[in-house]
Amino acid sequence: MSNKHSLKDKVVLVGGGAKNLGGLISRTFAAEGAKIVVHYNSTATRPDADKTIAAIRATGGQAVPIQGDFTKVSDVVAAYSFGRKEFGGIDIAINTVGKVLKKPFTETTEAEYDTMAAINSKAAYFFIQEAGRQLNDGGKICTIVTSLLAAYTGLYSTYGGMKAPVEHFTRAASKEFGPRGISVTAVGPGPMDTPFFYGQETPEAVAYHKSASALGGLTKIEDIVPLVKFLVTDGWWITGQTIFANGGYTTR
Numbered sequence: 001m002s003n004k005h006s007l008k009d010k011v012v013l014v015g016g017g018a019k020n021l022g023g024l025i026s027r028t029f030a031a032e033g034a035k036i037v038v039h040y041n042s043t044a045t046r047p048d049a050d051k052t053i054a055a056i057r058a059t060g061g062q063a064v065p066i067q068g069d070f071t072k073v074s075d076v077v078a079a080y081s082f083g084r085k086e087f088g089g090i091d092i093a094i095n096t097v098g099k100v101l102k103k104p105f106t107e108t109t110e111a112e113y114d115t116m117a118a119i120n121s122k123a124a125y126f127f128i129q130e131a132g133r134q135l136n137d138g139g140k141i142c143t144i145v146t147s148l149l150a151a152y153t154g155l156y157s158t159y160g161g162m163k164a165p166v167e168h169f170t171r172a173a174s175k176e177f178g179p180r181g182i183s184v185t186a187v188g189p190g191p192m193d194t195p196f197f198y199g200q201e202t203p204e205a206v207a208y209h210k211s212a213s214a215l216g217g218l219t220k221i222e223d224i225v226p227l228v229k230f231l232v233t234d235g236w237w238i239t240g241q242t243i244f245a246n247g248g249y250t251t252r
Contacts, residue, residue, distance in 0.1 A: 005233040008033035011087040012232075013079060015039045015070060015095035015127055018049035020194040021144065021221040022096040026052050028225050029092075030061035037083035037090070038065050041097070062087075070097050070123035080134040092232045093131040096144045097123050098163070102200040105157050113158055120162035128173045128184065138181040140232035143170065144224075145242060147188045150250040167242045174240035183239035185231045190219035190246025214248025223247075 012029050016022040018040040026036045036056060040049040049065045056063040066082045068075035083090045099119040101112060124143050131141045148160035149167065166186055174184035191197050191209040197218070198206065210217050227245050231238060244251060 005236060006033070007229070007233060010034045010091040011037070011083060011089055012092040012094065013037040013039065013083050013090050015079070015093075015123075016041065016097040017094075018045045018052050018065075020096075020196055021189075021192065021224055022094075023048065023052045024221045024225050025094055025096065025228060026063065027055055028229065030056040030063055031059060033061075034092070035087045036061070036063040037079065037086065038063055039070075039079050040065060040067055041069060042067070070095075070127060071118035073126045076123070076126045076130050080130045084134060089136045090131075090134060090139070091136050092140045092142075093127065093135060094142045094144075094228060094232070095124060095127045097127070098144065098146070098159075098196075100156070100159050100196065100200050102155050102159070103157075104155060108158055116158035116162045120159065121165050124163075124166045125169055128169050132173060132177050132182070135177075135182060140236055141173065141177075141182065141184045142228055142231050143186045144228075145186045145188045147190045147219075147244050147246040147250045149188055149242065150244060150252045170242060171240045178239065183231070183236045185238060185240075186242040187224060187228055187231070188242055188244045188246065189224050190249035192224070193218040193220055209249075212249050213246060217247065219246055219249070 007029055012034045014022050014026050017026040017038040026038050030036050038049050053063045064086050066079050068079050070076050143166050145163045145166050148156050170184050170186045
């Protein structure tokens with residue numbers, strides 16, 4: 001990898017960076033010399049953040065935790081400002097924050113709609129906005145969305161529906177931030193083999209999701225991290241795009 005696109009000494013803010021996909025991104029990037037700002041949502045995920053940071057520090061890496069509810073814009077701003085204060089600037093911003101709801105359209109409540117909109121859409125918008133304000137020139141932004149954006153399916157109206165705008169946020173931001181050398185991408189994994197997935201699904205649905213991908217099985221977080229890493233390093237010339245990485249679960 002060329003020095004220009006090496007992770008060494010880069011400062012990376014990982015939204016939802018404590019566990020699952022975010023945790024693996026944090027640890028993997030740190031192992032390559034990046035300094036990680038590990039965002040976690042609440043006291044419930046603090047132990048996961050502590051574990052991830054301890055793992056990074058144990059191998060000589062640098063990482064700091066920051067708690068924040070990204071549905072509050074002030075918390076998003078604070079996470080970036082904290083990272084800049086700790087490490088002198090932020091080069092890469094990766095947002096893995098999201099929430100799944102599997103529910104019939106006619107049974108979804110207004111409160112559920114508002115929550116899903118806040119977590120999957122609003123938080124993503126202001127995460128990208130703040131990156132555009134606070135990222136160093138030549139920075140990289142990547143948001144995790146979902147392969148449901150290319151699916152013809154019911155029951156995920158608020159999840160797929162609230163992630164869908166992120167595709168346009170990505171396009172618009174890439175156009176506006178491009179003159180500063182900032183690339184903006186989104187990655188849509190298939191159903192991932194994490195607790196985030198299983199909480200919503202019956203055993204029958206899990207079996208279906210496993211059988212639905214052309215390459216077989218659920219998406220592993222280990223399959224997504226190298227793609228995210230590529231997009232924010234050597235693959236920086238890809239911008240404004242949503243990339244589906246799902247083993248052939250859905251496609252356009």
